[in-house]
Amino acid sequence: MQKILITGAAGFLGSHLCDRFVKEGFHVIGMDNLITGDLKNIEHLFKLEHFEFYHHDVTKFVHVPGELDYILHFASPASPIDYLKIPIQTLKVGSLGTHNLLGLAKEKNARILIASTSEVYGDPLVHPQTEDYYGNVNTIGPRGVYDEAKRFQESITMAYHTYHGIETRIVRIFNTYGPRMRLNDGRVVPAFIGQALRGEDLTIFGDGSQTRSFCYVDDQVEGIYRLLFSDYIYPVNIGNPHEITIKNFAEEIITLTGTDQKIMYKDLPVNDPLQRQPDITKAKRILDWEPKVDRVEGMNKTLEYFEGFSQDELKKSEHREFFKK
Secondary structure (H helix, E strand, C coil): CCEEEEECCCCHHHHHHHHHHHHCCCEEEEEECCCCCCHHHCHHHCCCCCEEEEECCCCCCCCCCCCCCEEEECCCCCCHHHHHHCHHHHHHHHHHHHHHHHHHHHHHCCEEEEEEEHHHHECCCCCCECCCCCCECCCCCCCHHHHHHHHHHHHHHHHHHHHHCCCEEEEEECCEECCCCCCCCCCHHHHHHHHHHCCCCEEEECCCCCEEECEEHHHHHHHHHHHHCCCCCCCEEECCCCEEEHHHHHHHHHHHHCCCCCEEEECCCCCCCCCCCECCHHHHHHHCCCCCCCHHHHHHHHHHHHCCCCHHHHHHCCCCCCCCC
C-alpha cells in the first residue's frame, strides 16, 4: 500500500483530497496545525485503519516514520480574512513549510505536489491567464503576504527539482468552491450564500463588473490527482474557464436561494483582481482534464451543505470587511 502525506488535511480542499486518496487505496497521513482547518472535515476518516492524523505545524521540522511515496502540500491560509489576520504565518508556511516538506521529499525519495494559486498572476494584464504569464503583483500590498508566499513556493520547488532531482509537481488553483468551505472565510461563494441564508443584502466590492471563474471541488480534486501522476514538472492551471461577473453571480445566488435580497456596493479592496479566468489548454492536453460539474449543479450541492447550518452558526459567520484602503 502506497503512503501519502497531505498537509492542510483539515482544510476545505485538503479534506477532500484525503477522501479521494483513501478511496483510491492509499495509506493517508493527514497533517494540520488547525489554525484555519477544522477536524470536523476529516473526523469521518478517524475510524479507518489506513488514515492517521498529525496535529503539527509544517513550519517546524517535519518527521514521518517509515517509507513515504507522495506528499501533497496544501497547508496555507487561502482566504483574504485569514491571511490578513495571520500574515507572518502565511509567509512562513509558503517558505519555511515548503522548505521542510521538500527536504522530507528528498529524504524519502517521494514525489511532492505543491498547491500554488491563480493569485501568482496578481491583477492580470493578460486574459485569460496562461501558465507562461509572469503576473502583475504588488509585493508590499495587502495581498502580498499570500501572493509572494506562493511565488516563492514555486521557485524553491523548481530549485529542489533542478538541483536535487526531486520529483515535483505544481498546481495553480483557481477559485474553487463546494461543501466544507467556511462561511466566514471572506471568499465570494460562502460570503454570498451566508448573507442570503441570513436574510441580508449581498455585498459587492466595486461595481460588480470584475470576473471570477468558479470550479467545483470534485473537478479540482480530479485535476490535482491527474497532475500528481503525470510526468509534467511545470505549473498547470486547474480551474473552470467559464467566467462570470460578480454582479451576475450575486444575482444567481439570490435566485438559487429563493430570497429577495438586494445588492449593495462598497469600495473595491486594494489590488483586488479585476479578472480571473484560467486558460486550461495545458491541462486538457497533458492531463486530459477539464471540469465536468457546471455551476448550477455545483452551487446546488454547496447550498445544500450550508443549509445544514443552524441560525446560530450562520449568525456567527456574519460578513467582515477586509483589504481596507
